[in-house]
Amino acid sequence: MIIDKIVGNIHNMNTSEIGERHIEKVRIESADLVKRIQRVKTDHNRDMGIRLKNAEDLKDGDILFMDDKNMIIIDVKTDDILAIQPRNINEMGVIAHELGNRHMPAKFEGNEMLVQYDYLVEELLQQKGIPFKREDRKLKEAFRHTTGAHSHG
Structure with missing residues (x-):
């Protein structure tokens, strides 16, 4: 799966918008927030590529993917x-x-x-x-x- 844009940020959503979606996390170092292109792995061992079209930094809680049942978000390590x-x-x-x-x-x-x-x-x-x-x-x-x-x- 290749991600080319940020869908939103979970911190800007209320509980009803998140609903019953299963949340998968991509845990990254804060230094990686500035990388537009990178390979990552979710906490469910799913390989993903990030290649952002816009020159924007990632942020904690950014939503990389979302459908009716699932959501993949950025989780920044301390x-x-x-x-x-x-x-x-x-x-x-x-x-x-x-x-x-x-x-x-x-x-x-x-x-x-x-x-x-x-x-x-x-x-x-x-x-x-x-x-x-x-x-x-x-x-x-x-x-x-x-x-x-x-x-x-």
Whole structure:
């Protein structure tokens, strides 16, 4: 089966729309959310190909296939992350500057800055006294590196 478009997202559906459909899941890493072309396997061992026509990222809960009885959805695996919780603009500026110098991609959810776990960043946060939590969390979208050329001098 080749999937060329996203049908919808299960998180935007109510219980009556889902109905009695059997739900099969494709478990992928958050880094794979940005891949338009990939081979995947469902939790029922069904091989599938994804070749999206539109340049869009996958998201947790995206529906790859749906008929009256079945649904195949994306289920993103959790990531080992640091959820940084700066208390003020100064702490935010300090950690944003440090992470930017390391070219670390970050995401923002609520009042938290999320980065992939790195022991050096964990040590830096401890040294600077900036509050954080290390946890496994399902991300809504993939970390993305900034593209484009730049220099440090």
